[in-house]
Amino acid sequence: PPLSPPTAEHTAAFHQPPAAFAAPAPAAGQPGDPYSSPWAAFPPPTPPKKRRSGLLVAIAAATLIAGGIGGGVGYLVADGDGEPASVASDLGSESVARPPDSVAGIADAALPSVVTIEAGNGAEGSTGTGFVYDEQGHIMTNNHVVASAANGGNLTVTFSDGENYDAEVVGRAEGYDVAVIRITDLEGRDLAPLPMGDSDAVAVGDATIAIGAPFGLSGTVTTGIISAMDRPVASSDGQGGSASYMNALQTDASINPGNSGGPLLDGDGAVIGVNSAIQSTASMGGEAGSIGLGFAIPINQAERVAQDLIDGGEPIYPIIGASVESGGQVTNGAQIVESTNDGSEPVVAGGPAAEAGLQPGDVITRFGDRVIDSGPTLISQIWTYQPGDSVDITYQRDGQERTTTLVLGERMGDQ
Known part of the structure; x- marks a missing residue:
């Protein structure tokens, strides 16, 4: 059975991971905590x-x-x-x-x-x-x-x-x-x-x-x-x-x-x-x-x-250049946000996701051979690859299933 989330006094906010990581990002006007209470600390x-x-x-x-x-x-x-x-x-x-x-x-x-x-x-x-x-x-x-x-x-x-x-x-x-x-x-x-x-x-x-x-x-x-x-x-x-x-x-x-x-x-x-x-x-x-x-x-x-x-003293991350919803709960995929609270673009212009034709509101349901049920699942899967790898992606737009191929970009260092 599902586990109960922590009580309110046990919660604490996390920093929002950078959008370029394809990390969960809160919608505009929401707190910067990428995980709501079931994902608290x-x-x-x-x-x-x-x-x-x-x-x-x-x-x-x-x-x-x-x-x-x-x-x-x-x-x-x-x-x-x-x-x-x-x-x-x-x-x-x-x-x-x-x-x-x-x-x-x-x-x-x-x-x-x-x-x-x-x-x-x-x-x-x-x-x-x-x-x-x-x-x-x-x-x-x-x-x-x-x-x-x-x-x-x-x-x-x-x-x-x-x-x-x-x-x-x-x-x-x-x-x-x-x-x-x-x-x-x-x-x-x-x-x-x-x-x-x-x-x-x-x-x-x-x-x-x-x-x-x-x-x-x-x-x-x-x-x-x-x-x-x-x-x-x-x-x-x-x-x-x-x-x-x-x-x-x-x-x-x-x-x-x-x-x-x-x-x-x-x-x-x-x-x-x-x-x-x-x-x-x-x-x-x-x-x-x-x-x-x-x-x-x-x-x-x-x-x-x-x-x-x-x-080199710094980590190297594969990125897709898009921000996805932060909810940890299982959903029908990882949705690219329509807007972010820091004013950054949900899909980085000229980045891997943009080049692959992905847009705000698209819901990524498969990344390579892995079914995607949430933003954290997507990020965990992205980081099993290396920059430059080509990955087949399945996503939903306006109720229609589509596919594309994305070439992962690179980012050095933590922010």
Whole structure:
């Protein structure tokens, strides 16, 4: 059954994503919140800030329906009391041998390459997870884990052996919720990057292993399966940042606040996703925590974004150059708005949508091979492509179904 939306006191506005992203845009005269109450977030705590565990919680609205199409909005979860200590697990000096292809064997090989991240700027901070991306000290994680340290804040990473190192932000992608940080001085430490898998090759029912620091408990390993593929999820940190979108892998492996940015591994120990969001009963008055609905950014997308950040320091987004309705509820498609409240053009002149013949009021119902039921679903799908890709689009105009081909444009950086 549909979940109830958060109560009014739990709501907080998000920034409106840029129109050029084909992001949801409010109609003229409406507030700039791209998500109404079913897509709301807890407001930030008032200073002095408590440290927040770095996990976005995806609130599934009534759009999570049979057939596997839906979405959600996330928020950072406030800790219960005080600053959470990053509690390292005791791996033991004499570990018992296990087959390398067992869960224990995979965990034993991966744990030395998973780190707990502490980020802060004096007023607020967060605890999350990351994993070794290369031998040069680059660590992949979520943007919302390190955002508080992006502008001169403090950033440290702690390995499973308890050794900690200072780090710096290399690049952040708010829209993708991916970030890369770098250990500033390895002090002779040799790093073992986790092997990258192929998220396009996974199937529902495949085994999954999640590693992270839920509630500060570093080195926690949980298992599950791929529960669903291509789950559209929209999320926000609730702190005024732009919304992020993913065409997520859904897993029932236990994921909790603090797991954000950690690896989701397959049965061979390869990374297939970056754990980023959960559906939680917190929206219904319960405590935030795993209920078996976790969402991970597919590694094929996350790795592409991470490499862009390492190469140029900025994310690269595919765009269609149009603004669509912001409602998170399932509808008959993603409608291009007739007008926007900031006076910008709903369809950018000379942009990809305009060149493809799309107009304000058109309702996009299919993008490539994916049925589109809402604005967030459309954006999640757009961001699985790359600039320059040609995509067949089906849309409705004046009650008539039409088709066109659109060549995706490019935008660099977040705004």
